[in-house]
Amino acid sequence: MSSDEFVVTPWHVEGDIDYDKLIKQFGTQKISIDLLSKLQKITGEDHFMLRRGVFFSHRDLNLILENYEKGKDFFLYTGRGPSGHTHIGHLIPWVFAKWLQDKFNVKIYFQLTDDEKFFSRQDLSLEETNNYALENALDFIALGFKSENTKIIINTKNIKTLYPIAAQVAKKINFSNTKAVFGFTNETNLGMIFYTSLQSAPCFIEDKPVLIPLGVDQDPHFRITRDVAPKINKFKPALIHNIMIPSLLGPGGKMSASDEKSTVYTTDSPEMVKKKINKYAFSGGQPDADEHRKIGGNPDIDVSYQYLRIFFEPDDTKLKKIYDDYKSGKMLTGELKAILIEKINKFLSAHQEKREQARKNIDEYMLKD
């Protein structure tokens, strides 16, 4: 793989992603200025993740908005593959989904794909992925979703609801389709091959169009779903894609819940966060302070700055000051990292409390078959 190449699939993200190229490659639409204006008009707000291009691409979001303006309802759906504890990168589409839910007052389904992670990871048992699913659910609930319009799906627990829908989908997809979209081979296991039908199922759980906020790496699943939808007389799901959240170790790959040191978990203590950011967060700064003061740093490749931009500093004015100060050399890498550490720890302190409270009422959120 040469330096300008990249790979984005649901199970593997590698290289320095060119998102304009990815849009062409996947055949999605860039979120246009017009669409941004329309979103702002309807919601009355200019969400920083939209403004900053954290959500950058979509499929049929315009249709969802047009129909919404005509009084037609939709629902939201997103999810997570529970291969480990939740890390802060996972929260991005969920936080955004919460915002969408608040603004549009719609129902959300959240799917935890314990089966998928069992199928795709040799080292994980179904019991383990199921336990992670329950842990991940706490993080989702902690973001403030209300139980009356939120349903959490755990694939192995809600298979009675999912399977008959997945069966309709599975009948319309053949092995060739999955080879083309996922790069499956003759060695791929049967669980992996069938699995995309189960990720499609929540799209058709209600007889309304769905909008899915999700990492762009998950787009291939729904490309298949969109092909199948008209064949089973259902609405094509609409999507809104976020960029891959960089690993602490730097650009080129999404933050992975499987590599402990490149990951800040929602369960990390303040000391762990401080240690991880100070030790591992890839820096755009110069080797020593004197040189940094002289030449300045590069915020565009600095992971700490990127985390502020993507999630932890919604205020544009404050963010711009950090950008300028770091670039000019006025702000040192240590100072930049200290800002991020404080922001993350403040967020996690509140989050961890809500997360523990969620243990008590998790049952209210679970889909009842």
Next chain:
Amino acid sequence: MSSDEFVVTPWHVEGDIDYDKLIKQFGTQKISIDLLSKLQKITGEDHFMLRRGVFFSHRDLNLILENYEKGKDFFLYTGRGPSGHTHIGHLIPWVFAKWLQDKFNVKIYFQLTDDEKFFSRQDLSLEETNNYALENALDFIALGFKSENTKIIINTKNIKTLYPIAAQVAKKINFSNTKAVFGFTNETNLGMIFYTSLQSAPCFIEDKPVLIPLGVDQDPHFRITRDVAPKINKFKPALIHNIMIPSLLGPGGKMSASDEKSTVYTTDSPEMVKKKINKYAFSGGQPDADEHRKIGGNPDIDVSYQYLRIFFEPDDTKLKKIYDDYKSGKMLTGELKAILIEKINKFLSAHQEKREQARKNIDEYMLKD
């Protein structure tokens, strides 16, 4: 396909089956005289379906019996793909399973694969296969199974129990395996590809060895299951195979529930049975009565005689007399057919009554997830 070739797969049976060749091809064991003696010793009975080779082949039945003699328990499992109403051919392994259950006093699971028939048949909806599943269940119950040691599984209804087990299996099977065993291609749909894992699941529903009485066409599924079993620390299922029940239209193919005229359904009226047997049952007789009296008939290819041998005349002396009289020409085809018609109608009259009674207590038999 030349005249001495045949095809036996779970979805397609064609040609004049040479069962000795099939045993070699599938790699099963012929039921030996020794094994028959052992079965007779344990059960105290010489079942006519064993004696006459209706059940002709097995895998590890000897192990089941050896362990049983040492006091080790097993359970039974069989099933049906509900693509239509039950026909009399379907009853063969069920009647035999009932005998096994009575003799060994063991539990039985009966799986109705409504999903499989939906995946494999373009013309059937999941609602239709599910309705057939319920209808087929009535026939099973009507054979006298007791609800305390019988559990009926309908795949889409009991998927919560089946899926986590199927997932363990699916992780250990790749697409190559299914190509080799089932002849799947790149055009096979995902439901079909995954499905074999669900047919495996009941084998592992209890932590005991299982014995499966089944049509030999279903053996390929369990060949895969037997390969997977040790990889997931489970017992390999043991099998006992029955021959394919000939279609009314004659040898070469199993009786198919999809071809109305080649099929006697358990719901047929006495008049329909009479009409079907008289009109369609392939005859080994001569074109006219005079010639038949002179030359005699061929019971070995006569479908009516075969039905008596396989199911409807357990008495060897009576059967032999029919054989001899038909072969000598003393018995005409019409007379032979009249014997079968009477036998079937007598059986169905009682069966249909029990079948209607079963509607009232079907719920007691259903597996509760």
